[in-house]
Amino acid sequence: MKRYEEVAATIRQRMEHGLYRAGDRLPSIRELCGEFAVSISTVQTAYAGLEAERLIEARPKSGYYVLPRSAPPVLPGVTRPTQRPLDVSQWDHVLNLVGEPGAEHVISLGRGIPDVEAKTLKPLFQQLAALHRRGHAAGLKYDSLAGSPQLREQLARLASSSGCLLHPDDILITTGCQEALSIAIRTLTVPGDVVAVDSPSFYGSMQILKAHQLKAMEIPTDPQTGISQEALELALEQWPIKAIQITPTHNNPLGYTMPEARKRELVALAQRFDVAIIEDDIYGDLAYRAPRPRTLKSFDDDGRVLLCSSFSKTLIPSLRVGWIAPGRYRDQVMHMKYVSTGASATLPQLAVADFIGQGHYERHLRNVVRQYQRNLDVVLGWVQALFPLGTGVSYPQGGFLLWVEVKGLDSVRLNERMAASGIQIAPGSLFSASGKYRDCLRINYTQASSPMYDALVTVSREIALMQAEQAAEAV
Amino acid sequence: MKRYEEVAATIRQRMEHGLYRAGDRLPSIRELCGEFAVSISTVQTAYAGLEAERLIEARPKSGYYVLPRSAPPVLPGVTRPTQRPLDVSQWDHVLNLVGEPGAEHVISLGRGIPDVEAKTLKPLFQQLAALHRRGHAAGLKYDSLAGSPQLREQLARLASSSGCLLHPDDILITTGCQEALSIAIRTLTVPGDVVAVDSPSFYGSMQILKAHQLKAMEIPTDPQTGISQEALELALEQWPIKAIQITPTHNNPLGYTMPEARKRELVALAQRFDVAIIEDDIYGDLAYRAPRPRTLKSFDDDGRVLLCSSFSKTLIPSLRVGWIAPGRYRDQVMHMKYVSTGASATLPQLAVADFIGQGHYERHLRNVVRQYQRNLDVVLGWVQALFPLGTGVSYPQGGFLLWVEVKGLDSVRLNERMAASGIQIAPGSLFSASGKYRDCLRINYTQASSPMYDALVTVSREIALMQAEQAAEAV
CATH class of the missing domain: 1.10.10.10 (Winged helix-like DNA-binding domain superfamily/Winged helix DNA-binding domain)
Structure with missing residues (x-):
C-alpha cells in the first residue's frame, strides 16, 4: 500500500x-x-x-x-411471491443472459463476473502456467474423485473463518458451484418434489429445479434479514418440502446477510421438520467487514446442511473449481459427482491450493473487497442520481451485485431495447419461478469506471424513455 | 521416426x-x-x-x-445377461477402482488411462502454459454455454472422418464424456425408466442409471460384432425402453467394432421403435486401421442419435474436455448442460482447438495408435503364455483395453488379494448391472514395458494360487 x-x-x-x-x-x-x-x-x-x-x-x-453518508436505501419491504409450489419457467431469458459471453471491452452489467483483471491474481496465472508447462503425469490422469488432497486441506483451513470445523475428507471438489448445487439437489429429490427457496433466488439453482421437474416453493424474503422464518415454517407445515435451497450470506441478488441468530433459527427449523438445507456460499468470502459472516453450516450439528461454493466469484469463473461439504449425504453426493463429470481437472486445483497456501488468496480478497466496497458507494450514488425518483436499491454487505427496483418497469423489454447498444442487465424476472420482479434488475459493480457510468446513463435514459412512452399511451 | x-x-x-x-x-x-x-x-x-x-x-x-500369427483369440460366444430390466448395483467396487488415482510409478492395469507421457503431447502442454501465463480476460470469464467456437469448428471438421456431417452449432462442449453421457441420459429419462445397454457395458454409464433410479436392460453382445439386434428387438417389443446406450466402436471393454451394416440396422431399428440412441464414441479415434470406423451418428437421418465423446482417451483425462452432438435434443441438452456445470473451462478448449488446428492431434493419434497396436500383440502373447490354459481374450480393433476371461475366477477377490502388491485390475463384474462377468477382467495395454510384464506375472501367479486353493478345497 x-x-x-x-x-x-x-x-x-x-x-x-x-x-x-x-x-x-x-x-x-x-x-x-x-x-x-x-x-x-x-x-x-x-x-x-x-x-x-x-x-x-x-x-x-x-x-x-x-459528508453525510446517504442512508442505506432499501427495498420497500418483504417480497411477496406466490404461496404455493410452482414449476420454474424463464429458461429462455436465462439463456439470453448466460448463453454467450459479452463481447470484449463491453461492460456486462448483467452477469455475476468478478474483476478478473485484478493484479493480485497474477501468482495464480504464473502457477497455472508452470504446472501446465511441466505436464508431469500425476496431474494428467484422473484425479482423486473427492478432489486433490492439497486443495481440500486449504479449504478446510479456510472454513474455520466462517465458523466451520471441517476435515479435508468432509469436502468434495466439484466443477464450479453449479455442479455442487446440481448434485446436492439431485441427491435429495425425485421429480415432482418441492424445494423451498429464498425469493428472489439465483436463477442457476432455480433452473436446476426446472430441469429435474421439481417445484419451487418461493418464500417471502426481507431485503435486509433474508428469508422469513414464519413463512418458511408455514410452508413446511403445509407442503412436503424435501430441501431448503438458500444463499444466506451476501445474497444473490439482494446482497443481504442473514443475522447470525436467524441463521441459527433456520438450522433449528430444518431440524424440527427434518429437511436438508442446501447453502450457497459462493459470495461468502467477499465480506466488507472482517471477520466474514458465519455459514449456516457452522450451526449444523447433525450434518443436514450441504454447503456449496466455488472460486468463480473470488478468483476467476473459468477455473471451474467449486466444492461441496455434504455432511451426512457424503456417500450419495460422491456417487452423484462421479456419474456427473467424474474426477475434476487436477492442475487448476493444485494451482489454487498453492495460491491459498502462499497467502495470495487472502491478499487478493483484501484487494478486490476494498475495490467492490468503494465501487458500491460510487455506483449507489450514480443510481440514485440517474434513476427515476422512488427507485429502490439494495444495500449489499458483501459481493458485487446491486438489486434495483423501478416501479412499473418492464426489465425484460428494457434489455431487448438496449441490445443494439451492447448493454445487458439481468432482468429481475429471472430470479422468480413465475417471472415476478419484472420491475427489478440486477447490476454488477465490479467496475466503477467511466464506461460503467456511461452504461448506467444509457440504461437510465432508456428507462425514462419507456416511462414517457407509457405515460403517452395512458393518455 | x-x-x-x-x-x-x-x-x-x-x-x-x-x-x-x-x-x-x-x-x-x-x-x-x-x-x-x-x-x-x-x-x-x-x-x-x-x-x-x-x-x-x-x-x-x-x-x-x-512366425505364425496366433489366431485372434475370442471369447467363447455371445454374452448371456439377465433378460429383464435390472437395478444397477456394483457402486462400491467401481468406487474402489475410480476413487483414488494409482500411486506414481505403479502400472495401473485397471483404468482406462491413455499414455499421458507420449512425446507428441508436448505442443499441447506448451499451448496450455502459454494461454494460462497470458491470462487475458476473455478466457477467464464464463465461456459460451455451447463451448468455444474454435473448438467446435475443429470437432465438426474431425467428425467428417467418421462419416458425419456436423455444423459447429450441432456440437456442445462438456466436462468430459462422462458429463455428455450423464446429461444425455437425464434428458431422455425419468426415474423408473428402462435403458437398453450392450453387455458387458462401461461402468460409468451404468452408474448414471443407478444414480437416477433407472433400470438397465442388458442385451446379449457378440464379442466380435457387438449387440445382438435380435435380442434388442425382442427387448424393445417387450419393455418400455426409453433409450439405447451403447459403445459400438472399439467397445469398452470388449474392443470390437460393430460392422457398418449392423450399425445401419441398429439406427433403423431405433427409428422403427422410436427410441433415442446414446452413442459413446470415446475410443473411436484410436483405430488400428485408417480410416477410422463410421459412427452410428453418421447413419442418423432424423436426429435421434446423441453422439458423446471426449479427449480423455486420445489426449489426457484431466483436461476434462468432452462433447456431445445431441441431434434433435439440442435445446434440452443445452439446458441440462447449463444446470449441471454451467459453461466449461475456456483455456483447455482453446489449447485443444489449437493442437488440432496445427495438425498435432493427427500426428499424436498416429503415434499412440501405433504404440497401442504393437503393445496389443505383445501383451496378447504374454497373457496367452502366462494365464491358465483356456483363457479367453478379446481381440480389439482399436483403443487400449483387453478383456480376459478365466473360467472359474473370482476377479473381485483377485483384486483384493493383489492390493498389497499395488496392482489393480478392473473386475468384470463392474461391467454388469447385477455383477455378472465376475470371471473376467479388463486390463490396459498402453504400456508393454517390463514392469507391465512383471505385473502380469504377479496377476497370473495369484490366479494360479487361487485355482490351487480352490482345487484343494474341493477335495
Whole structure:
C-alpha cells in the first residue's frame, strides 16, 4: 500500500468508527503531515481520493468536511411471491443472459463476473502456467474423485473463518458451484418434489429445479434479514418440502446477510421438520467487514446442511473449481459427482491450493473487497442520481451485485431495447419461478469506471424513455 | 521416426499385406541394407525389434522367419445377461477402482488411462502454459454455454472422418464424456425408466442409471460384432425402453467394432421403435486401421442419435474436455448442460482447438495408435503364455483395453488379494448391472514395458494360487 493510501485508509476508518462524523471539519493538511510524517502532496492525494469517493468535500477557504453518508436505501419491504409450489419457467431469458459471453471491452452489467483483471491474481496465472508447462503425469490422469488432497486441506483451513470445523475428507471438489448445487439437489429429490427457496433466488439453482421437474416453493424474503422464518415454517407445515435451497450470506441478488441468530433459527427449523438445507456460499468470502459472516453450516450439528461454493466469484469463473461439504449425504453426493463429470481437472486445483497456501488468496480478497466496497458507494450514488425518483436499491454487505427496483418497469423489454447498444442487465424476472420482479434488475459493480457510468446513463435514459412512452399511451 | 523404425514398419506392413507369410524366410540383412540404403546395424536393430514383438524369429545359421500369427483369440460366444430390466448395483467396487488415482510409478492395469507421457503431447502442454501465463480476460470469464467456437469448428471438421456431417452449432462442449453421457441420459429419462445397454457395458454409464433410479436392460453382445439386434428387438417389443446406450466402436471393454451394416440396422431399428440412441464414441479415434470406423451418428437421418465423446482417451483425462452432438435434443441438452456445470473451462478448449488446428492431434493419434497396436500383440502373447490354459481374450480393433476371461475366477477377490502388491485390475463384474462377468477382467495395454510384464506375472501367479486353493478345497 502506498503512503497516501495508508493515510486515506486511516481517515476512512476513523469515519467508520464515528471519530469524525457527518459535518465535522477534518484535520488540516498541515496537521496530518505532522501526524503521519508525510509530505503535503501525500495528504492532498489522500484527501482527493476520499473526495472522489464522496466521503468528504472540500469547502473553499475552510478545509475538508465529512459528508453525510446517504442512508442505506432499501427495498420497500418483504417480497411477496406466490404461496404455493410452482414449476420454474424463464429458461429462455436465462439463456439470453448466460448463453454467450459479452463481447470484449463491453461492460456486462448483467452477469455475476468478478474483476478478473485484478493484479493480485497474477501468482495464480504464473502457477497455472508452470504446472501446465511441466505436464508431469500425476496431474494428467484422473484425479482423486473427492478432489486433490492439497486443495481440500486449504479449504478446510479456510472454513474455520466462517465458523466451520471441517476435515479435508468432509469436502468434495466439484466443477464450479453449479455442479455442487446440481448434485446436492439431485441427491435429495425425485421429480415432482418441492424445494423451498429464498425469493428472489439465483436463477442457476432455480433452473436446476426446472430441469429435474421439481417445484419451487418461493418464500417471502426481507431485503435486509433474508428469508422469513414464519413463512418458511408455514410452508413446511403445509407442503412436503424435501430441501431448503438458500444463499444466506451476501445474497444473490439482494446482497443481504442473514443475522447470525436467524441463521441459527433456520438450522433449528430444518431440524424440527427434518429437511436438508442446501447453502450457497459462493459470495461468502467477499465480506466488507472482517471477520466474514458465519455459514449456516457452522450451526449444523447433525450434518443436514450441504454447503456449496466455488472460486468463480473470488478468483476467476473459468477455473471451474467449486466444492461441496455434504455432511451426512457424503456417500450419495460422491456417487452423484462421479456419474456427473467424474474426477475434476487436477492442475487448476493444485494451482489454487498453492495460491491459498502462499497467502495470495487472502491478499487478493483484501484487494478486490476494498475495490467492490468503494465501487458500491460510487455506483449507489450514480443510481440514485440517474434513476427515476422512488427507485429502490439494495444495500449489499458483501459481493458485487446491486438489486434495483423501478416501479412499473418492464426489465425484460428494457434489455431487448438496449441490445443494439451492447448493454445487458439481468432482468429481475429471472430470479422468480413465475417471472415476478419484472420491475427489478440486477447490476454488477465490479467496475466503477467511466464506461460503467456511461452504461448506467444509457440504461437510465432508456428507462425514462419507456416511462414517457407509457405515460403517452395512458393518455 | 528413426531409420530402423522405418525399416521395421515396412517389414511389418509387408507381413500384414501377406507379402511375407507365416514360415517364409525373410530377406537377408545384406539384401535389406541394399534395398533401404542403410547400415547393417540398422537392419539388425529393426529385426531385433520385430523379434521382440514375436512377429519373426531368428533361426541359427539360416536367417529370419515369419512366425505364425496366433489366431485372434475370442471369447467363447455371445454374452448371456439377465433378460429383464435390472437395478444397477456394483457402486462400491467401481468406487474402489475410480476413487483414488494409482500411486506414481505403479502400472495401473485397471483404468482406462491413455499414455499421458507420449512425446507428441508436448505442443499441447506448451499451448496450455502459454494461454494460462497470458491470462487475458476473455478466457477467464464464463465461456459460451455451447463451448468455444474454435473448438467446435475443429470437432465438426474431425467428425467428417467418421462419416458425419456436423455444423459447429450441432456440437456442445462438456466436462468430459462422462458429463455428455450423464446429461444425455437425464434428458431422455425419468426415474423408473428402462435403458437398453450392450453387455458387458462401461461402468460409468451404468452408474448414471443407478444414480437416477433407472433400470438397465442388458442385451446379449457378440464379442466380435457387438449387440445382438435380435435380442434388442425382442427387448424393445417387450419393455418400455426409453433409450439405447451403447459403445459400438472399439467397445469398452470388449474392443470390437460393430460392422457398418449392423450399425445401419441398429439406427433403423431405433427409428422403427422410436427410441433415442446414446452413442459413446470415446475410443473411436484410436483405430488400428485408417480410416477410422463410421459412427452410428453418421447413419442418423432424423436426429435421434446423441453422439458423446471426449479427449480423455486420445489426449489426457484431466483436461476434462468432452462433447456431445445431441441431434434433435439440442435445446434440452443445452439446458441440462447449463444446470449441471454451467459453461466449461475456456483455456483447455482453446489449447485443444489449437493442437488440432496445427495438425498435432493427427500426428499424436498416429503415434499412440501405433504404440497401442504393437503393445496389443505383445501383451496378447504374454497373457496367452502366462494365464491358465483356456483363457479367453478379446481381440480389439482399436483403443487400449483387453478383456480376459478365466473360467472359474473370482476377479473381485483377485483384486483384493493383489492390493498389497499395488496392482489393480478392473473386475468384470463392474461391467454388469447385477455383477455378472465376475470371471473376467479388463486390463490396459498402453504400456508393454517390463514392469507391465512383471505385473502380469504377479496377476497370473495369484490366479494360479487361487485355482490351487480352490482345487484343494474341493477335495
